[in-house]
Amino acid sequence: MTKNPAEKKAGFFVCILTVVNSSANLYIQLLLKPPAKQNVSLAYESDTIAAIATPEGEGGISVVRISGDGAMSIAAGGFRGATTIDKMSSHTAHYGRFVDEQGKTIDNVVALVFRRPNSYTGEDTVELSCHGGRYLTKRILEATLRLGARAAQAGEFTKRAFLNGRIDLAQAEAVADLIHARSERAHQSSLAQLNGVLSDRISLVRERLVESISLLELELDFAEEGYRFTEKERVAGQLKSTVSQINDLLTTYSVGKIYRDGVKVALAGAPNVGKSSLLNALLQEDRAIVTEIPGTTRDIIEESISLGGLLFDLIDTAGIRETEDLVEREGVRRAEERLSNCDILVLMLDGTRAVGAEEVAAISRLTNAVEQRGASCVFVLNKIDIMEPERNPVLDVEHITRRHDVVEISARTHQGLESLKELLVRKALRDMPSTSEGGITITNARHFSALKRTADSLGLALETLECGKSGEFVAVDLRAGLDALGEIVGATSTDDILNSIFSRFCIGK
Amino acid sequence: MAEIDKNIDVVVVGGGHAGIEASLAAARMGCRVLLVTMSRDAIGRMSCNPAIGGTAKGHLVREIDALGGEMGKIADTTGIQFRLLNRSKGPAVWSPRCQNDREWYSKEAGQRVLVQAGLTIYEGSVVGIEIEEVGSIQRPRILGVVTNRGDKINCRTVVLSAGTFLRGLMHTGLSNREGGRYGEPPAKGLTENLEKLGFASGRLKTGTPPRVDLSTIALSRLEEQHSDNPPHPFSHSTQAITNRLVPMYLTYTNPNTHNILRKGFDRSPLFTGVIKGVGPRYCPSIEDKVVRFEDKERHQIFLEPEGYNTNVVYVNGFSTSLPEDIQEEGLRSIAGLEKVKMLRPGYAVEYDFFPPYQVKLTLETKLIDRLFFAGQINGTSGYEEAAAQGLMAGINAALAVQQKEPFILKRSEAYIGVLIDDLVNKSTEEPYRMFTSRAEHRLVLRQDNADRRLMMKGYNLGLVSEFMVDRLRKKEALISAGIAMAAQHTVSPDKFNPYLEKISEGRIEEKERLAKLLKRPNVRLADLVGLDSLASTPAIKEILSLSEERLKNEILEQIEIELKYEGYIQRQVEQIQKFDAFEDQKIPINFDYGRIKSLSTEGRERLSKIKPESIGQASRISGVTPSDASVLMVFLRG
Incomplete structure (x- = not known):
C-alpha cells in the first residue's frame, strides 16, 4: 500500500473533558452561565490535493498522488507522453516525462490514472511514479502545486476516502492502524478488528451491562408497581466479572502497542565485548526491511530485525566505559539515560575478561534504572567458545544477574543465538498472553481510552453499589460506562434499557 | 356567523391539559387567545386516572409550575391524597403524586381559564386550518382555522392540542363507537385536512379501566394506602394543603380472574386484530x-375513589377493552369486589397522531410556520406530558407573535427538554411516557430544584410573579451562604456524638467540618441546626429566622443535598459539559446531507427529515449511527 508519509491516525469523536469548578452548587452555576456561541465554518471543498505518497528517503521509486476534481487537468499540465491524461482509461499506467513550468523535464515518470469513484479517495486520482530521491520528488510535487493543487494535510486522503463513503469509521481507524502496522502481528490484529471481533465482544459486554442497569432502573421508575431491587449480589458479581473482562482486554494494549510500535532493544557493554558481532549475527539471519517513520528520532537505531512476528529496533550507544574524563563521563551518563529508556536492555559481558569495578557500578546503575521503569533486562555472555569456564565473568556481577536471565552465546559461531531470540520475544511479550480470550488485542488508542473509562466508571458504580446507595447513584456511573462502550460499537443507552425492562417485566398499573 | 375578535393572536384547539397551559401562557404573555373546546365544562377533564404526577411525571409538574404553568396549582387545590414516591431512594427520584377529585379538578381548571384576561372560550371544534402560501422559498404560514359551526377565525398562530379526539374510536369488546372520551363525540375532518397539507399521520391506542361503585366494595377487607401527612405540594407557591385526605385501597387479581378474562379473548378487539393502533x-x-406474563399469579389493583362527593371508583391496573360481561365477571372474582357494581366499562381508544419528527424543538411544525402541535397529537400519553408541551407551545406561539427568540429547554436543563428532544429525534412509535431513566442527567434534574433551574426563565417570559422570584433570590443567597458556612464550620465531638449515636452513625473523634459530616447518609441538616454553635452562625441564624416554614425547609434541604451528593453531582456536571459541547456544535439550517456520501442511507434519510440543529441532536436521532455523527463532525470541521 502506498501512503502519504504524513498520514496520521485521525482521532474521530474524541471527547475532551474540561476541568470543572469543584465547589458545591455546581449545577446551578452551570445553568447561570451564558451559552457558548460557536460559528460553524463549512471548509470542505472538493479542491484538489497533492502529496508525496511514499516514505521519505532514498527509496527505489517515489509516488506523488493527486486527488480531486482537478487531478486529471493538473497532471495533464505537466505530463508529456504518447497518450494524454484525458485519453487514458481508469487503472492504466503510462510512461512519459514530467515537466516544470518552463517545459524542462524534471524526471521520467509513470502516470497511473484512477477515475472516480473507483479510487482510494473516491475522487479522480493520478499517481505519478518517479525515480525516487528527495529532490526530484519534491520538484514534481512543487510542479503540481504550481498547476493548482493544494498540499494535502496529514490524513487528508483517508479523510476524503471516509467522507466519500469509500471506507467507514472503523475501517478508517483500521486503515490508520494498518498504515502504522510495522509488523506481521500488528497487521493481523488490525485485520481482526476490521472483521468485527472486537465489536462482537464489546456488544456482549454491553448487553450484560444493560441487563444490570435495567434491574436497577426498574425499581426507580416503577416503584408504584411494587418492584424492589433485590439483586445487589447478582449485579455486583456481574459488574466484577465485566470489569475483569475489560481489564483483560486492557492488558493486551501494552502488547498491542508493541505489535504496532515495535520493541526497542538497547545493546550495552564494554568496548570490544562483541556488540557489533552480535548485531551482524542477528542481522544476517533476520534483517527486517523497515521504512522510516517521520517524526521519530531514530538517530541511535542501528538496525531492525523481525523475530516471531515482532519488530525489534536495536539501539547501540556509547555504552559502558571506564573513563576519568569529566566531560566524557557526562556523555556516558547521558548515554546510559538513553539506554535505560528501552523496552529490553541487553547487557553484554565478555567471557574472556573479568568485569572491572567501574563497570559493575555502571551495570548496577543501568539495571536499576531499567527495573524501576518495569522494563526487562537480559544478560548475554559472549565468546563462550573461547571462554575458560572457571573464569566466568558472570560471577563478578552475580548479585545482579541472579535477578535476570543470562544467555550464553558466541557471536562468532552463532552458538546460543536461537535461545537469545526466543528470550527476546518472550521478554517483549512480558510473559503475558499475547491476546485476551477470543483472540482480541487492543491496538487502537481510542479503544483503549474508551475501555479504560468504562472500567473506571464500572469501578465507581461497584463502589457505590456496595456501600448501599440508591440505584440512581449506581446508574450514573454505569451509564457513563455504557456510553464509553457505545463509543466503540455505537448504540444509545436509554432505549436499550427501557426495551430490556419492558421485555422482561410486567409494567403498568 | 358569530361575532369573533378580528385580532386573535393564538387559537388553541382543545381544552385538555395541553390546551389549558397553552392558552393561559399565551394570554399571560400578552396575546389575545381563543380557546376552542367542544364544551366549556369539558376543560381540564381527566379522561383516565384521577391522579397527577408519579415517577418522572411529578418532575414534569414541578417544572411546569416553576415556569409559571397551572397544573401544579390545580392539582394542589383539588388533591385528596398526596404521596412522595421513592422516598427511600435518593432525592433525584423522589416523585410527587396526588389523587384528585375528578370533577373538582375540571371545574377548577375551567374557572382558571375563564377568569384569565385576554382569553376567550369558543365552543365548537376545528375542522380545518387555512394557510397562506408565501412563495416557494418560505414555508406556508397559518392564516386561521375553520370550525364545525362554519366560522372562519383569523389568527396569527395555532396550537393544536386535540388529544385523543382526532378520529377517536372507542372499543369495548367487538363493538366500537366513534368518540374521543366516554360520552363525547370525536373531532372529524382535521386529520384529513392536515394530511392534505402534507403531514404524515399514524394511529395509537390507549385504554382506561372500568369504574365501579364505592358502596358495593367490601372496603374493610382491603389493605389501605394512606396519604403522606403533611402532604408535599406540587406548586412552589402552595403554602400548605388543608384538604381532607382519603385512603386508596389495594387488592389483587388471582388465577380465577385470569381464567375468566381468557374466556373473553375471542371477543377482544386487541387479540382479534380489530385494534390497529399501537399501545x-x-x-x-x-x-x-x-x-x-402467564406465570404471574396475581396483578396489583388500586381502587382509587374519584372524589369526595361521588361513589365512582377508578380500578387502577385493570385497563381493558374486553366485552362488558367479561369485565364485570372478572372484577367480581377479585377479593373485596365480589358484589361490585360496575358503573361504566373500560374501553380502548384509538386516535390519530402526527409522528413528532414533524415538529421542531419549539413544537412548531416544520411544514407550516406558526402552527404548533402539543400533547397526544405528538404521540405522548399522560396529562403531565401533555401539559408540559402545551406550556412550551403556548410560550413559543406567543414569542412567534411577538417576533422574539424561541424558548427551548435543553436535555441538561429540564425533563421538559428531554421530553421534547426525545419526541423530535426518536419520533415515538408507541404512546410516549416520561421516565426518570430517560433523563441522562437525572441527578441534577431533580423535582426539589425545579425552581432553581427554571423559575428565572419563567419570570423572564412574564409567567412568574415578582414575589416568587424574590423568594427564589432569597433562597439562592441563603443556600450559597449555607454551603460556604458548612465548608468552614467545624463541629466538635462532645456536642455532636450524642446525635450521631441516636441516628446510629459512627462517632467522630476530633473536630470535623460540617460539610464532611453531612456526607453521611443519615445525618440531616435540619436535625443539626439547633445544635452547638451552628445555630449562631450568621447563615443558619438567617435561615431559621425566615417566617415561611416551607422556604426554611427548602433551603436546608438544598444545602444538604448539594453537599451530601457533591461527588455524584460533580460527575454529572462533567457529563453535562461534555454533552453540551456537542449541543453547541451547530449544523447550518438547510444543510444538504446528500453531499456527504459516506453517511449511511438510513442516517442520511433521517437527518434530512429531522434537520437537527446540532451534532448532539443529530447523534440522538434514531437511525443515525455514531459513525454518521462522526462523519458529520469531520465534515463540519472541514
Whole structure:
C-alpha cells in the first residue's frame, strides 16, 4: 500500500473533558452561565490535493498522488507522453516525462490514472511514479502545486476516502492502524478488528451491562408497581466479572502497542565485548526491511530485525566505559539515560575478561534504572567458545544477574543465538498472553481510552453499589460506562434499557 | 356567523391539559387567545386516572409550575391524597403524586381559564386550518382555522392540542363507537385536512379501566394506602394543603380472574386484530398482562375513589377493552369486589397522531410556520406530558407573535427538554411516557430544584410573579451562604456524638467540618441546626429566622443535598459539559446531507427529515449511527 508519509491516525469523536469548578452548587452555576456561541465554518471543498505518497528517503521509486476534481487537468499540465491524461482509461499506467513550468523535464515518470469513484479517495486520482530521491520528488510535487493543487494535510486522503463513503469509521481507524502496522502481528490484529471481533465482544459486554442497569432502573421508575431491587449480589458479581473482562482486554494494549510500535532493544557493554558481532549475527539471519517513520528520532537505531512476528529496533550507544574524563563521563551518563529508556536492555559481558569495578557500578546503575521503569533486562555472555569456564565473568556481577536471565552465546559461531531470540520475544511479550480470550488485542488508542473509562466508571458504580446507595447513584456511573462502550460499537443507552425492562417485566398499573 | 375578535393572536384547539397551559401562557404573555373546546365544562377533564404526577411525571409538574404553568396549582387545590414516591431512594427520584377529585379538578381548571384576561372560550371544534402560501422559498404560514359551526377565525398562530379526539374510536369488546372520551363525540375532518397539507399521520391506542361503585366494595377487607401527612405540594407557591385526605385501597387479581378474562379473548378487539393502533408497553391492558406474563399469579389493583362527593371508583391496573360481561365477571372474582357494581366499562381508544419528527424543538411544525402541535397529537400519553408541551407551545406561539427568540429547554436543563428532544429525534412509535431513566442527567434534574433551574426563565417570559422570584433570590443567597458556612464550620465531638449515636452513625473523634459530616447518609441538616454553635452562625441564624416554614425547609434541604451528593453531582456536571459541547456544535439550517456520501442511507434519510440543529441532536436521532455523527463532525470541521 502506498501512503502519504504524513498520514496520521485521525482521532474521530474524541471527547475532551474540561476541568470543572469543584465547589458545591455546581449545577446551578452551570445553568447561570451564558451559552457558548460557536460559528460553524463549512471548509470542505472538493479542491484538489497533492502529496508525496511514499516514505521519505532514498527509496527505489517515489509516488506523488493527486486527488480531486482537478487531478486529471493538473497532471495533464505537466505530463508529456504518447497518450494524454484525458485519453487514458481508469487503472492504466503510462510512461512519459514530467515537466516544470518552463517545459524542462524534471524526471521520467509513470502516470497511473484512477477515475472516480473507483479510487482510494473516491475522487479522480493520478499517481505519478518517479525515480525516487528527495529532490526530484519534491520538484514534481512543487510542479503540481504550481498547476493548482493544494498540499494535502496529514490524513487528508483517508479523510476524503471516509467522507466519500469509500471506507467507514472503523475501517478508517483500521486503515490508520494498518498504515502504522510495522509488523506481521500488528497487521493481523488490525485485520481482526476490521472483521468485527472486537465489536462482537464489546456488544456482549454491553448487553450484560444493560441487563444490570435495567434491574436497577426498574425499581426507580416503577416503584408504584411494587418492584424492589433485590439483586445487589447478582449485579455486583456481574459488574466484577465485566470489569475483569475489560481489564483483560486492557492488558493486551501494552502488547498491542508493541505489535504496532515495535520493541526497542538497547545493546550495552564494554568496548570490544562483541556488540557489533552480535548485531551482524542477528542481522544476517533476520534483517527486517523497515521504512522510516517521520517524526521519530531514530538517530541511535542501528538496525531492525523481525523475530516471531515482532519488530525489534536495536539501539547501540556509547555504552559502558571506564573513563576519568569529566566531560566524557557526562556523555556516558547521558548515554546510559538513553539506554535505560528501552523496552529490553541487553547487557553484554565478555567471557574472556573479568568485569572491572567501574563497570559493575555502571551495570548496577543501568539495571536499576531499567527495573524501576518495569522494563526487562537480559544478560548475554559472549565468546563462550573461547571462554575458560572457571573464569566466568558472570560471577563478578552475580548479585545482579541472579535477578535476570543470562544467555550464553558466541557471536562468532552463532552458538546460543536461537535461545537469545526466543528470550527476546518472550521478554517483549512480558510473559503475558499475547491476546485476551477470543483472540482480541487492543491496538487502537481510542479503544483503549474508551475501555479504560468504562472500567473506571464500572469501578465507581461497584463502589457505590456496595456501600448501599440508591440505584440512581449506581446508574450514573454505569451509564457513563455504557456510553464509553457505545463509543466503540455505537448504540444509545436509554432505549436499550427501557426495551430490556419492558421485555422482561410486567409494567403498568 | 358569530361575532369573533378580528385580532386573535393564538387559537388553541382543545381544552385538555395541553390546551389549558397553552392558552393561559399565551394570554399571560400578552396575546389575545381563543380557546376552542367542544364544551366549556369539558376543560381540564381527566379522561383516565384521577391522579397527577408519579415517577418522572411529578418532575414534569414541578417544572411546569416553576415556569409559571397551572397544573401544579390545580392539582394542589383539588388533591385528596398526596404521596412522595421513592422516598427511600435518593432525592433525584423522589416523585410527587396526588389523587384528585375528578370533577373538582375540571371545574377548577375551567374557572382558571375563564377568569384569565385576554382569553376567550369558543365552543365548537376545528375542522380545518387555512394557510397562506408565501412563495416557494418560505414555508406556508397559518392564516386561521375553520370550525364545525362554519366560522372562519383569523389568527396569527395555532396550537393544536386535540388529544385523543382526532378520529377517536372507542372499543369495548367487538363493538366500537366513534368518540374521543366516554360520552363525547370525536373531532372529524382535521386529520384529513392536515394530511392534505402534507403531514404524515399514524394511529395509537390507549385504554382506561372500568369504574365501579364505592358502596358495593367490601372496603374493610382491603389493605389501605394512606396519604403522606403533611402532604408535599406540587406548586412552589402552595403554602400548605388543608384538604381532607382519603385512603386508596389495594387488592389483587388471582388465577380465577385470569381464567375468566381468557374466556373473553375471542371477543377482544386487541387479540382479534380489530385494534390497529399501537399501545404503550408500560401501560398494558389487564388482558395483555395475563397473556405476556402467564406465570404471574396475581396483578396489583388500586381502587382509587374519584372524589369526595361521588361513589365512582377508578380500578387502577385493570385497563381493558374486553366485552362488558367479561369485565364485570372478572372484577367480581377479585377479593373485596365480589358484589361490585360496575358503573361504566373500560374501553380502548384509538386516535390519530402526527409522528413528532414533524415538529421542531419549539413544537412548531416544520411544514407550516406558526402552527404548533402539543400533547397526544405528538404521540405522548399522560396529562403531565401533555401539559408540559402545551406550556412550551403556548410560550413559543406567543414569542412567534411577538417576533422574539424561541424558548427551548435543553436535555441538561429540564425533563421538559428531554421530553421534547426525545419526541423530535426518536419520533415515538408507541404512546410516549416520561421516565426518570430517560433523563441522562437525572441527578441534577431533580423535582426539589425545579425552581432553581427554571423559575428565572419563567419570570423572564412574564409567567412568574415578582414575589416568587424574590423568594427564589432569597433562597439562592441563603443556600450559597449555607454551603460556604458548612465548608468552614467545624463541629466538635462532645456536642455532636450524642446525635450521631441516636441516628446510629459512627462517632467522630476530633473536630470535623460540617460539610464532611453531612456526607453521611443519615445525618440531616435540619436535625443539626439547633445544635452547638451552628445555630449562631450568621447563615443558619438567617435561615431559621425566615417566617415561611416551607422556604426554611427548602433551603436546608438544598444545602444538604448539594453537599451530601457533591461527588455524584460533580460527575454529572462533567457529563453535562461534555454533552453540551456537542449541543453547541451547530449544523447550518438547510444543510444538504446528500453531499456527504459516506453517511449511511438510513442516517442520511433521517437527518434530512429531522434537520437537527446540532451534532448532539443529530447523534440522538434514531437511525443515525455514531459513525454518521462522526462523519458529520469531520465534515463540519472541514
